[in-house]
Every structure is written in C-alpha cells, then in structure tokens.
Amino acid sequence: MSVCLPDSIRMRLPYLLARAHQRQLDVFARHTAAFDIAGREYGLMLLLEAHHHLWQSQIAEALGLDRTTVTYLVDALEKRDWVARRRDPADRRAHVVALTAAGEKALADIKPAVVEAKKELLAPLSEQEQDQLRDLLVRLITTEAS
Amino acid sequence: MSVCLPDSIRMRLPYLLARAHQRQLDVFARHTAAFDIAGREYGLMLLLEAHHHLWQSQIAEALGLDRTTVTYLVDALEKRDWVARRRDPADRRAHVVALTAAGEKALADIKPAVVEAKKELLAPLSEQEQDQLRDLLVRLITTEAS
DNA sequence: TATTGTTATACTCTATAACTATA
C-alpha cells in the first residue's frame, strides 16, 4: 500500500520546504490550541514587542506581506484587544499599531507553548544543526528583495 | 522607513520556512509561466513518471495530501490530457492514474524551465550547502508521520 | 463495516483593484 517516494521528488527543495512548512504549522497549532492565535499573528506581536510602535506599512514590509493582509491581521488582533491602532499625529494618513497591556500579557502567556512547539519541531536536529539550518534558510531568502 | 527585523523574528524557523516557501513558489511560477502548471502538479507528474500507475489514495499518502486534494489535482491535469484515470480492474473502487503520452511530452518540455528555477532558487548556496539544506529538511520532516 | 473516490462546502492565506483620506 505504502508508496516509496522517489528521490526525484523526495529531494526536491520545493517539496521539502512545503512539507517542513506544513509540519511547522501543524506543530504550532497543536501547542497553541488553547490560545486562539495563528503563527503569523504571533509573529506580528513579537515584532511589536521589539518595536513598540509601527505603521501598518512598516509591518507589511518587515514581514513580507501585502498591506491588505496586514489590515486583516491587525483587525483580528484588535478584536481580541491585543493590539491597538491610533492615527499618527505626525502623518494622519498612517495608523500606528502597538501592543496593549492585554496583548503583552497574552504574549507572555503564549510564549511557553511556543517554546514547547519549537522544541518538538526541532527535536530531530542538534543545536548546531538548528543553527546551520537557520543560516542556510536566511541566505536562501535574503537574495529575494534585498 | 525600512524597519529592522529583530532576531526574535528573523531567526524564527516558522518565519524562515514561510519566507523560503514563498520565494520558492515565486521563482517556480516565474520560470514556468509559459506552461500553465503549478508546483504541486509538477510534483505529481514526477511521481507518476517514477511509478507509472498509482491509486489516488497512494498519491495522497506519498505527497502528504488529503484524498480530496488529489481528486482536484488529478481533475486539473486530466483537463489538459496530461494524465488519465481508469478503474482498477482488480479493485473497482480505485482509480489508477497514469501519465498520458501528451503528459510525458509536457513533462519533458517543462523540465528545463524547472532546472532554471532550481538554479535561481539555490544560487546563494554552494553545492555542498544545498545538500546540507536538503539533508536537514529531510530529517526535520521525517519525524512527522513515520 | 471499511475503503476509494467524488461532491458540496468552507476555511485560511494571500493578492488585486477601486476607494478615502491625507500629504
């Protein structure tokens, strides 16, 4: 019944990236099921934790997303009161996004689950190999827009 | 204007995998734009090239997809006459899928474009690093279902 | 009863185009 996957597919980078991405989504979802947060939402909150106040267009640029996607992302987090928008007094076209106190608390609550997810995801690799993988992927993607 | 991405995100594996996957899709699409084929369709055709006759359920298992997804995938390729379904005489519940002559020709036509895409995608890495990356990803995903 | 495949339906993620409000 089981079909042996030929090397022509098993060693294709697109296949490997798709599967790895899929596994990552699955592991993250399982570990954070109690928190009602998606991976990219968590990523946005981390970004706001580091930068405190960002325009939506800056978020889009940093995360490699379209501005419309960021609108929906911020909408979803604002509904949970984890982030807040306000007009930038210096440029009233722009919306400044920041974590709320509730958002900071949520982030703190969720982090341990994310650490566990990371552990499970990376369990097959040694510390050194994990760094190697990250390094290779960084170099693979930074050619992109530059 | 440009926002510096903090390491807390830039070095997160989920982020890196998402970006790498995104870049791979983009590069593949650009190089195969003349052929009207998606990456996972190409992957399925490679699988059929290696195995000649497979049940849809075997395809689903091999590629890590749902059976319904395979139904739609085969539908799309059958519309272009690149694959054909027929009932398996030995088990009339099952559909055997195989490349058609036109499918084999299409695959041969598309392959050079895919080779170019692969070259562009992997340009930032040396041969040795490419093998390393593949090896690390294989080990990351083979824990999955096992 | 279990399995193969199909259909209907829906959800996630993302993007394009047209719009508004500012600059």
Add this chain to the structure above:
DNA sequence: TATAGTTATAGAGTATAACAATA
C-alpha cells in the same frame, strides 16, 4: 500626484462531512 489604509472581491490551497460504489 503619491502614499496609508480600507473594503470588496477573488484566487490558491487545503480540509471536513456526507455520499455512492465497491470490497
């Protein structure tokens, strides 16, 4: 004119549930 953000719409990609045919 150009930019920031929103809305409507749509397209991938994938999945769940109910179903028909077959084992």
